[in-house]
Amino acid sequence: MLQEPGRRASHGLRGGILVILATVCCTFLLAGCGSDGQLHTLAGTQLKGQVHGGQQPVSGASIQLYAAGLSGNGAVAVNLLSPNVVTTDKNGAFSITGDYTCPTATAQVYLVSRGGNPGLASGVQNQALVFVAALGDCGTLTSSTYVWMNEVTTVAAAWALSPFFGSGALAGASSTNLTGLRNAFGTAASLANIATGTAPGGSLPTGAIVETAKVNTLANALAGCVNSDGGAACTPLFTATAVAGVAPGNVFDAALNVVRNPGVSVARIFQAVSANAPFQPTLASAPSDWTMSITYRNGGLDVPAALAIDSTGSVWVANYFGAAVSKFSPLGVPAAPQGFPGAGLNQSYGVAIDPFDNAWVTNEQSVSAAGNSHYGSVSKFNAQGTELSGNGFTAGGLYYPVSVAATPAGLIWAADYGGSAATLLANDGSAISPAPGYAASQLPFTSAVALDAGGDAWFATQQGAARVSASGVVGSFACCTGPAGIAVDPSGNVWIADYGAYAVVELNASGAVAHTISTASAPVSPQGIAVDGAGNIWAANYYGDSVTAITGATAALRSPVAGFGIDAPLNEPYALAIDASGNLWFSNAGNDTLTEIVGLASPVKTPLLGPAAQP
Structure with missing residues (x-):
């Protein structure tokens, strides 16, 4: 039974505890706390x-x-039975x-x-x-x-x-x-x-x-x-x-x-x-280790590539084939049996979630109806899976876009592999960057993009990385053999999955190489990379079918050289993302599945709109 506002529950919950709970609830406007400032409790059964x-x-x-x-x-939990004592019989x-009261439903x-x-x-x-x-x-x-x-x-x-x-x-x-x-x-x-x-x-x-x-x-x-x-x-x-x-x-x-x-x-x-x-x-x-995984299928997965997590913890996945974007609940239930179809979807690699929970998907080659010689496009979907971009947005220099990131203001950065450039779009899909894109030909074969806290975009490029400001100012840095993925940690350091060198490379905020963590003794080819809320680094090993874990503060390996998750059914994991529960999610391009490694990371605020942060 729902307690009336202002009524103190009498079943087994001491008044002092109830007052504390009410204070916490109303201070932070948690679910179950009414506009009258009272805690709406629920009698236990x-x-x-x-x-x-x-x-x-x-x-x-x-x-x-x-x-x-x-x-x-790890905060102090509340014993709802106190002061009552319950023990097991023989x-x-x-x-x-029923000697307890739920703080909220x-x-x-x-x-x-x-x-x-x-x-x-x-x-x-x-x-x-x-x-x-x-x-x-x-x-x-x-x-x-x-x-x-x-x-x-x-x-x-x-x-x-x-x-x-x-x-x-x-x-x-x-x-x-x-x-x-x-x-x-x-x-x-x-x-x-x-x-x-x-x-x-x-x-x-x-x-x-x-x-x-x-x-x-x-x-x-x-x-x-x-x-x-x-x-x-x-x-x-x-x-x-x-x-x-x-x-x-x-x-x-x-x-x-x-x-x-x-x-x-x-x-x-x-x-x-x-x-x-x-x-x-x-x-x-x-x-091989004591990690725990759950693997999901269906939902339109068809050579899944990048993935992103929205504010509810739902996982969105770009599919290279199938002309559909997949969405799974936090418990792995597909939102649509065959994914959400899109008129503009074609050869999709990248996906990002903006602050309004819209999903943005890159199409390496645009459909004919887009009218831009198949140079690529970006599609936009709302949280319900409705396509909002017709045949795809094509402005701002988009040319074979393969990766995408959203800013806290809802602007959209895209890495243009074909144009070796960067595109910046407004949230309505209109261009902010000029027709050739920013840094045209200065981002050779860029393959990934991530954002720092200052609003600049970092791109993985051929044998290096580049930083591009919102006004198009470019800084280029040499570092790597074959950069595939890129991420920025809470301290502003940039981490690159070096697919070709079997390594993870750390650049400091100025672009200088700080550390190279090699996995060459186990040629695992890191592809995707992510940072958790504690600043630890996680890299999806495409050929190792595993995940490399690194302590961000020391650049020391936390996992074996071959990685964690070898017992999990990872199969050519292309990308990974971390949710607000600390779960690692992987897209398996090799067998059209999605794998969750449970509770291994520090929780991350989602959607990701810059460096990883605690929720």
């Missing part, structure tokens, strides 16, 4: 569930229902009898189970046993909601919500990233079914593929510690998952350490799996 370690019920476990915090990643069952909530006896002698408590189940929108919980908490739901929450968890199993996001938080809870539901405690989840779109055996294998690695008194049986897992010499104190923190450091102690973590692994199917040998 009865919830039931069970806690199982492997296949053993856990008795005497303490159950908390949390609402994710709203003051930053069968591991628990019942929450869309508040993201999750259950935590702490301690308990996993079928051992009477009086034994395993304090290392901490399970998590991500529930999602508080307002969707009903009396029929049943939650089976176990190792599978726990590792699913760790992967999907890694950027949002702090210490003590407390999760939160900034008040400006409720979308990223909510989408991450949705991804957790794709990895695990909380009603059955099994992988994958029940909400996957048709044809989607989860690395189910890897989910079960990490769950099995936790199970040996879970089904014990928390002592010696936990040592192999906790030793293998220590970070900087500090071992975790419970299985959920161990899972978080694994997914945040997926290339560390991979074999030792696998060795923690017991011979009688409770969750099947499981991996027969250690994985």
